[in-house]
Amino acid sequence: MDVRSSPTDPAIASTLDAVTDLARSRAAGRGLDPDMASIFTRALYSGLAADDLAAAPIADRATAALTALDFARERTAGKAKVRVYDPSPRLHGYAAPYSVVEIVNDDMPFLVDSVAVEITRRELAIRLLAHPVIGARRDEAGRLVALGNDGGRESVMRIEIDHNAEPEALAEGLRVALGEVRLAVGDWRAMRAAALEAALELGTASDRGGEPQA
Numbered sequence: 001m002d003v004r005s006s007p008t009d010p011a012i013a014s015t016l017d018a019v020t021d022l023a024r025s026r027a028a029g030r031g032l033d034p035d036m037a038s039i040f041t042r043a044l045y046s047g048l049a050a051d052d053l054a055a056a057p058i059a060d061r062a063t064a065a066l067t068a069l070d071f072a073r074e075r076t077a078g079k080a081k082v083r084v085y086d087p088s089p090r091l092h093g094y095a096a097p098y099s100v101v102e103i104v105n106d107d108m109p110f111l112v113d114s115v116a117v118e119i120t121r122r123e124l125a126i127r128l129l130a131h132p133v134i135g136a137r138r139d140e141a142g143r144l145v146a147l148g149n150d151g152g153r154e155s156v157m158r159i160e161i162d163h164n165a166e167p168e169a170l171a172e173g174l175r176v177a178l179g180e181v182r183l184a185v186g187d188w189r190a191m192r193a194a195a196l197e198a199a200l201e202l203g204t205a206s207d208r209g210g211e212p213q214a
Helices: 010-030 034-045 058-072 111-120 167-209
Strands: 081-085 099-106 126-130 133-138 144-147 152-161
Touching: 010 034, 010 058, 034 058, 034 133, 034 144, 034 152, 058 081, 058 099, 058 152, 081 167, 099 111, 099 167, 111 126, 111 152, 111 167
Parallel strands: none
Antiparallel strands: 081 099, 099 152, 126 152, 133 144, 133 152
């Protein structure tokens, strides 16, 4: 069922609050800032349908959010960070019958479509896709300092997919796809800027051509 719900709807608000509160209470034990964990968890899940959020135990949702935040703590500027894994209690604090894709990247157009194409072309079904865009402030080393509107816009994806026997192959395919998106968006922005500049010059020239001769 894919009926979208607002975080203010009773169907999702109480579950989202419980997941966020649990993530906050467990954050320090994983070396994470509780305030940052609260902001991140709420952003990660607030766009989900109520049924999707409730499809896993509250404890698993909270642990998954902390795992994703831990992954997002460091990122090289201008480069997508990608991993694919099977959740395990020893490594991630919970188990699941699916694989997880986590991506942290600069926000730009075409990300979701490009990622979905790369996953589905390998005949893997997407069970759940959480994709918040979060303001993230980082230091010069790429370490996450704060979350909020004063930071650069970063795309965070946490995707649950069919179990994948070749996680690194999928991760590398996603890195290539996201690299191509970055190049395409960069070229598009450069072409758009050049077109706007040319239009401005044409407009200026036209205005000058209309001036009366002395």
